[in-house]
Amino acid sequence: MKFLDQAKVYVRSGDGGAGSVSFRREKFIEFGGPDGGDGGRGGDVWIETVAGLNTLIDYRYQQHFKAKTGTHGMGRNRNGAKGADVTLKVPAGTQVFAEDNETLLFDLTTIGERHRIAAGGNGGFGNAYFKSSVNQAPRHANPGLAGEELTIWLRLKLIADAGLIGLPNAGKSTFLASVTRARPKIADYPFTTLHPGLGVAKVDDGEFVIADIPGLIEGAHEGVGIGDRFLGHVERTSILLHLVSAMEEDVGQAFLTVHRELEAYGHGLAEKPTIVALSQVDTVLGEERDEKLAALAEASGVRPLALSSVSGEGMTDALRRMRAEIAGLNPPAGPADDAVLRKDDDGEWNGTADLGEGRGE
Numbered sequence: 001m002k003f004l005d006q007a008k009v010y011v012r013s014g015d016g017g018a019g020s021v022s023f024r025r026e027k028f029i030e031f032g033g034p035d036g037g038d039g040g041r042g043g044d045v046w047i048e049t050v051a052g053l054n055t056l057i058d059y060r061y062q063q064h065f066k067a068k069t070g071t072h073g074m075g076r077n078r079n080g081a082k083g084a085d086v087t088l089k090v091p092a093g094t095q096v097f098a099e100d101n102e103t104l105l106f107d108l109t110t111i112g113e114r115h116r117i118a119a120g121g122n123g124g125f126g127n128a129y130f131k132s133s134v135n136q137a138p139r140h141a142n143p144g145l146a147g148e149e150l151t152i153w154l155r156l157k158l159i160a161d162a163g164l165i166g167l168p169n170a171g172k173s174t175f176l177a178s179v180t181r182a183r184p185k186i187a188d189y190p191f192t193t194l195h196p197g198l199g200v201a202k203v204d205d206g207e208f209v210i211a212d213i214p215g216l217i218e219g220a221h222e223g224v225g226i227g228d229r230f231l232g233h234v235e236r237t238s239i240l241l242h243l244v245s246a247m248e249e250d251v252g253q254a255f256l257t258v259h260r261e262l263e264a265y266g267h268g269l270a271e272k273p274t275i276v277a278l279s280q281v282d283t284v285l286g287e288e289r290d291e292k293l294a295a296l297a298e299a300s301g302v303r304p305l306a307l308s309s310v311s312g313e314g315m316t317d318a319l320r321r322m323r324a325e326i327a328g329l330n331p332p333a334g335p336a337d338d339a340v341l342r343k344d345d346d347g348e349w350n351g352t353a354d355l356g357e358g359r360g361e
Contacts, residue, residue: 003195005156005233007059014042014067014083016121016144019129022075023137034137036073036127039144040080042120043067046087049108053091054198056156067118070144073126080123088117090154093236097153105152109159109236117152121145155232158196160211161326163234165262166243167254168215171279171309173197175243176212178309179319184212191215191226196233203319208326211237220261228265239325240272241318242341243279243307244296251278251292252299273325274341277305277318302341 017039024032045067065088071080096106096117106115124142131138164172168190176182180199197212213230220228234240248254255276262270278296281289289306296304305321307314321340 003055004057004060005055005158005196005230007056007154008063008151009059009088009154010064010149010151011045011086011088011118012066012149013045013118013120013147015069015147016040016042016123017070017072017080017083018143019124019126019141020073020075020078021127021139021141024076031136034127034131035075035077036141037075037078037080038126038129039073039123039142040070040082041123042070042144042147043083043085044116044120045118046085046114046116047094047096047106047108048087048089048114049092049094049111050089051092051111053089054158056090056094056154058089059154067120067147069147070120070123072144073123073141077126077128079126083120085120087114088154091156093157093159095155095157097155099151099153101153118148118150121147157235158198158211158233159209160198160234160237161208161239162201162210162322163237163240164210164212164243165234165240165258165274166215166279167217167245167248167258168193169247170215170243170245170254171307172212172215172243174309175241175279175307175315176210178312179315180210182212194226196230201319201322203316203323206323206327208323210241210322216258216261218257218261220265228261231262231265231267231269235267235269237272239322239340240269240274241322242274242276244277244304246278246280246284246289246292248292251296255296255299275305275318275321275325276300276302276341277307277314279307279309281306281313282308282310300341 019039020036022036024035065086067086068083070083073080094108122145124144127138127141173184173186173193176199179201182199184197193214199210201210214226244251244254305314
């Protein structure tokens with residue numbers, strides 16, 4: 001199944017049915033009077049979150065949704081039936097925006113959540129409604145009211161507990177594949193990952209959801225590379241795991257490049273607790289490994305974890321630390337104790353490095 005996280009949709013609720021102009025005509029009944037029924041209400045347009053969906057791909061092939069018109073009223077005081085509703089089914093985490101793509105209408109985060117987007121028009125009154133002491137035989141009825149029509153934007157932000165960030169080829173997809181049953185595409189060229197992926201990681205007696213997004217490069221907030229359009233998928237996470245590849249020539253600059261893009265993107269991503277880790281450490285040995293760990297520590301201000309998805313080094317410690325942050329538990333004892341970069345109440349970073357360096361601040 002292809003991944004789609006944004007779609008433009010046109011919706012229209014149903015018009016109300018028209019009222020009926022009718023008079024009772026039966027043998028031996030003189031002056032039967034008006035008996036026109038009311039029109040039915042038009043159908044509504046609803047949006048509902050359902051289980052089993054993680055993409056908006058259905059809305060690539062259909063963008064117009066119209067509810068049914070209410071049935072017209074009929075003689076013998078028969079009222080028209082309500083028009084059939086239309087329900088847009090979306091995955092949890094979907095946001096509904098107005099046509100300007102900025103005004104948030106609904107934010108659907110739980111399965112079964114349901115909202116009405118457009119209300120159907122009211123049905124018109126039949127002529128029986130207008131009968132009075134001074135007008136015994138009204139010969140007019142109301143038409144049904146028109147339904148509502150509007151264009152909306154659907155934007156999906158995956159609901160995950162932890163997010164993976166880093167430059168392309170930092171080992172994010174390999175990490176996801178090694179700790180979950182997800183099977184993302186893995187290759188040794190940049191931008192192998194073209195769309196976000198989800199996986200459920202288990203550690204000790206708990207489990208949590210990890211989101212992997214395409215890599216960021218310098219200028220991503222200006223649309224360079226794939227850009228930062230997928231960063232919305234880690235906005236809802238409790239913690240980020242920032243992977244810096246040990247194969248980078250300058251691991252400190254690699255860390256600052258991604259951190260700068262998070263700050264430029266905004267939406268609180270740069271303020272999220274972030275575990276800093278040197279990935280793919282199986283590719284470097286001895287003194288070179290120690291030098292890169294030291295350089296990353298100097299750039300981030302925290303002691304980074306050393307991870308290898310191939311040998312499994314540091315993987316359990318990272319998962320335990322992530323789960324502790326997600327659950328709000330005390331962090332486990334181990335190498336990850338001081339590997340989390342975060343801001344305090346005064347907006348200061350807990351690390352010793354000046355993260356403003358190299359960010360144009």
